Amino acid sequence: MTRKRIPGFTLIELLVVVAIIALLISILLPSLSKARELSKRLVCASNLSGLGKSCKIYSSPMINPEEVWPVPAFNTKAIAAEGIDYGFRIGLGWDPTVYGTGEGQDDPDAQTPSDNKATKLSPTRALWMLVRAGDVQVKQLICPSSGESPDPAREVDRHYDFASYGNISYGYQVPFGPNDTRPSENLDSRMGMIADKGPYYTETRPNNGMPGDTEELTAASSPNDWRGFNSPNHGGRGAGEGQNVLFQDGHATFERKPIVGVDDDNIYTKMVDQDNLALPEGRMWGAWVGPGEANNWFPGEEAFGDETSNYASTDTLIYP
DSSP states (O other): OOOOOOHHHHHHHHEHHHHHHHHHHHHHHHHHHHHHHHHHHHHHHHHHHHHHHHHHHHOOOTTTTTBBOOOOOOOGGTTTOOTOOOOBBBOOOOOEEEOOOSOOOOTTTTTTTSOOOOBBBBBBHHHHHHHHTTTOOOGGGGOOOTTTTOOSSGGGGOSSSOOGGGGGOOOEEOOOSSSSGSTTSSSOOEEEEEOOOOOOOOOOOOOOOSOOOHHHOTTTTTTTTTGGOOOOOTTTTTTTOOOOEEEESOOEEESSSBBTTTTOOOHHHHHHHHOOTTHHIIIIIIOOOOOOTTOOOOOTTTSSSSSSTOOTTTTOOOEE
C-alpha cells in the first residue's frame, strides 16, 4: 500500500495569504475607528440632551417663575464694574472658604461685593448645581471622545464646582451678565446653550492664542477649513471635526463648524464692537475668551458700544 501525500502550503502561498489579511485589516480598521467615533458622538449628544432636559425642568415656571436655567449666585452689581473680578475659573479647590458658595465672600483678598454675593465664579459651576441637586451624574458631563474622567467627588453636595478642567467636557452659556444674556427660556431658540468645550482653554490655563488664521474664513468655507476653531473633544486641538451643541429649544446636534448661532454667531467667541455688525467679524470671528482675559466679560458686552447698557441678547458665548 502506498500512502497518499497531501501537499501543504508553499512559503509563497503563505506570504500571499498573510499579505491579503494585512490588507483587509488596513482597510477595515479606519472604518471601525470611524464607527467607534460616531458611536461616541451619539453618546455625547445624548449627554447634552439629558443636560438640556434637566435645565428645562429647572426653569419650569412652576419651580422657577423667572424661567432661568441654572445661574450661580453672583454680585449682579459688579456687572461691567471695573476692578471687580467674576472671571471664569475652575479647579481652585473644593473648599468653599477658598472658592466660595455663592452665598458670601469667596476670596479674602478680593474687593468686598456690596450685596454679599460671590465675585469669583466659573460657568461650569452652573452645571455643578444640577449635580448637587441630583438631576445629573458626573459621568454625564464627560464626552467619551475627550479622554477625560468624571469628577472624583464622592459627596457632591459638599462641593461647589468641578475639581479641574479635566473633569468636565462641556461649556455653558456664560451666565454672569445682564438678565437677558443669561441662560433662560426667554432667549432665542437658535442659540447654543451647552456644547463641547471650545478651543481657547487648556488644562494649565495659559494664554494660548487663536488656533489659526481667520482672514480667509467665511460661512461658505468648508468644515475642514474651520477645524482649528472647533472643540478639541472630537479630533484634538487644532483638528476638531466638530462639536455637539445643545440649543435653547432643547435639541442637540453635531455641528461641523462653530458658527451655528444666530446670524453665523461663533459660539466660542464674544461678539465685538463693530461699526456695522452685518460684517462677518462681528459675530463669526468675534473676540476669543481665554482664561487670562475673561474677567468681566459676558455675552454681547461692548457689541453696540457702551458695555454698561448695550449688549446683544443673541450672542452665544460658551465657556470653557
